[in-house]
Amino acid sequence: MAFRGLKFAELWEELKTANYWWFFGAIVLAVLSHVFRALRWNLLIQQMGYKTRTSTTFYSVMMGYLANLALPRLGEVTRCGFLSKKENIPFNALFGTVIAERVFDLVVLLFIIFVVVITQIAQIGGFLNRLLIKPLMGIYAGNGTAILIVVAVLALLGIAFLFVFKRLKPWLKSTMLYGKIESFINGFLDGLISIAKLKQRGLFLFHTFMIWFLYLFMIVLPFYAFSETSILGMLDGVTILGIGSLGIVAPVPGGVGSYHFIITELLVQLYDIPVKAAAAYATANHAAQTIMIIFVGFVSYILLILVKKKPSNE
Numbered sequence: 001m002a003f004r005g006l007k008f009a010e011l012w013e014e015l016k017t018a019n020y021w022w023f024f025g026a027i028v029l030a031v032l033s034h035v036f037r038a039l040r041w042n043l044l045i046q047q048m049g050y051k052t053r054t055s056t057t058f059y060s061v062m063m064g065y066l067a068n069l070a071l072p073r074l075g076e077v078t079r080c081g082f083l084s085k086k087e088n089i090p091f092n093a094l095f096g097t098v099i100a101e102r103v104f105d106l107v108v109l110l111f112i113i114f115v116v117v118i119t120q121i122a123q124i125g126g127f128l129n130r131l132l133i134k135p136l137m138g139i140y141a142g143n144g145t146a147i148l149i150v151v152a153v154l155a156l157l158g159i160a161f162l163f164v165f166k167r168l169k170p171w172l173k174s175t176m177l178y179g180k181i182e183s184f185i186n187g188f189l190d191g192l193i194s195i196a197k198l199k200q201r202g203l204f205l206f207h208t209f210m211i212w213f214l215y216l217f218m219i220v221l222p223f224y225a226f227s228e229t230s231i232l233g234m235l236d237g238v239t240i241l242g243i244g245s246l247g248i249v250a251p252v253p254g255g256v257g258s259y260h261f262i263i264t265e266l267l268v269q270l271y272d273i274p275v276k277a278a279a280a281y282a283t284a285n286h287a288a289q290t291i292m293i294i295f296v297g298f299v300s301y302i303l304l305i306l307v308k309k310k311p312s313n314e
Contacts, residue, residue, distance in 0.1 A: 006279055014226070014280035022225040023288040026218045030292055033214035034061055037101075040207035044097040047198050050089045056307055057083060059300035066297030069290065076102070087310050100195050108212060112242040120239065216241050222285045228277035229267065240266055259286055 038058035045052050064079030080094040198204055220237040223229045244263045260282045267278035 006275055010276045011279055011283065014276045015284060017227075018225040018280065018284055020225065020284075020288075022221045022223075023284060026221045026285065027288055027292045029214045029218050029221070030289055031296060033211050033218070034058065034065070034296075036207045036210045036214070037061055040204060040211070041097065041101065043198065043200055043204050043207070044100060044195065045089065045094065048093055048097070050087065050093075052083065052087050052089070053307075053310075056086050056304070059304045059307070060086075062293070062297045062300040063304065065293045066301070069293060082304055085309065086304065086307055096193075100193070104195060104208070105211075108208065109242065109245055112212075112238065112245075116239050116242040212241075218289070219244070219285070222281060222288075225284065226277050226281055228273050229281050232271060232273075236271065239270070 035058060038054060038061045041061065042052050042054060042057050045057075060079040060083040063082050064075030066075070067078035068075035076095065076098045080091055080098055083089060084091040084094055195204070216234075216237050219240050220232075220234060223232045223237070240263065243266055244259065246258075246262060260279070263282035263285075264275065264278045267273040267281065268275050273281075
């Protein structure tokens with residue numbers, strides 16, 4: 001269990017006190033954020049000369065989130081596969097746009113974390129070092145020599161790979177597999193640089209802003225579901241959005257466990273929220289979003305089956 005020293009009975013008692021209408025509001029905002037994600041994805045796809053139906057793109061996005069509940073990062077492949085099949089768009093090009101999206105969102109997340117840390121360094125610095133930096137670095141934390149050795153070994157392996165590849169490249173180019181891989185990489189790169197070529201940058205930034213703005217309110221609204229967390233405000237929501245998102249991007253299905261742990265620790269250590277209320281908030285909010293993904297994802301799957309495949313000449 002992600003909550004140290006907390007009994008299930010105590011958590012359950014706290015969950016029974018919640019006003020779940022606030023979570024319903026957060027679910028509505030979550031669905032709307034995914035609509036904006038579909039609209040933003042369409043901009044990247046259209047930049048490459050393909051036309052997509054917004055409904056099909058949205059269904060594919062939701063199928064991606066559903067797949068992520070089963071296996072981390074499977075969602076990127078899943079949503080590209082569904083949209084490629086229904087809209088007759090090369091999978092590699094779609095996958096490149098998804099990676100471009102993820103890279104852009106990572107930049108936004110890092111910017112939010114940077115702002116949070118800079119503006120609250122005294123309050124949050126120790127928390128990050130204790131719960132994130134040291135566990136991630138492990139035995140290498142504070143050991144400069146060990147880090148340099150690891151970097152040197154990785155660099156040597158990279159150089160060795162490039163040397164072998166250069167020697168074998170003439171032979172590899174004569175194989176059918178090389179041509180397929182090269183074609184996939186070219187399509188992938190086209191998708192990846194689609195943001196740089198984007199003509200509707202203002203609209204892309206607007207959709208991005210709305211996605212993260214709605215993410216923020218998906219955190220803030222549930223504050224009011226519990227009396228203990230109702231004292232928190234918008235700036236606290238920004239902090240939890242930035243640091244708490246690290247629990248979602250962790251390589252575990254749906255962020256289960258990691259999200260609960262980080263959010264609970266944030267609320268307890270930064271805001272002195274009682275552990276049972278903090279754990280209840282994390283549990284209920286994560287459960288609400290998971291239920292939404294399962295329900296909307298399943299409906300999207302049914303609707304995707306019913307959607308007619310676009311003819312290749314369109």
